Amino acid sequence: MINKRPTATSTSAAATRASAATTRKPAAPTRKPAAERAADIAAAARRVAVTDGLGAVTLRGVAAEAGVTSALVAHYEPSIQALVARTFTELATAELDEVKALIATAADPIRGVRMLVSTLLAPARHELSALWADAWSLGRRNPPLAEASRGAMAAWHGLATAVIDRGVMSGDFTPGSSDRAALLIFALIDATTAYALVDYRAADERDELVRRTLEISLQIPSGGLSDL
Secondary structure, three states, X not given: OOOOOOOHHHHHHHHHXXXXXXXXXXXXXXXXXXXXXXXXXXXXXXXXXXXXXXXXXXXXXXXXXXXXXXXXXXXXXXXXXXXXXXXXXXXXXXXXXXXXXXHOOOXXXXXXXXXXXXHHHOHHHHHHHHHXXXXXXHOOOOHHHHHHHHHHXXXXXXXXXXXXXXXXXXXXXXXXXXXXXXXXXXXXXXXXXXXXXXXXXXXXXXXHHHHHHHHHHHOOOOOOOOOX
């Protein structure tokens, strides 16, 4: 019987096989349910929009925020225009619901309008105000976003009209038209928040323009809409 001495090559191969046999393979990443993954992507899109604007809501931008590939985002969101529109709608609706709840606590219609104006003019809202500017600009070439903008504007207009109508019924307001007075509220707020985005005029000057013009429109005493 001939004894064969192991060669260096055979010894190395045996060691490799032994190592492979004892080494555990890393566990495969957990695959999230489709609904959970879609929710993660939607949440990432909202974070990107608030932080960097609607223009940053792209496949790459959302993928980086969500920690997934662009291909996965595209799988769940085949239309980036639709994703941008829905992201804006979700953020605008959340803001509207928050302000509605706040106004519901107002003791009277004058306080209701004051709360509405003060909340929307607050510096803490500037990032959300910038989203509206993005929506109007990008909506020129994004039909779903333009439609979403119109829907959100109509919802906010409805809130303001309801508050003004209550003031008319209570005798606090005597505008020529609740509809036009509501339009004026957002025409003023939207214009002055656009000014704020580029630091045009002083903040107190912009604030005074909105409040005093609305006091005249609603025919309430000067200072009635000033912060207490």
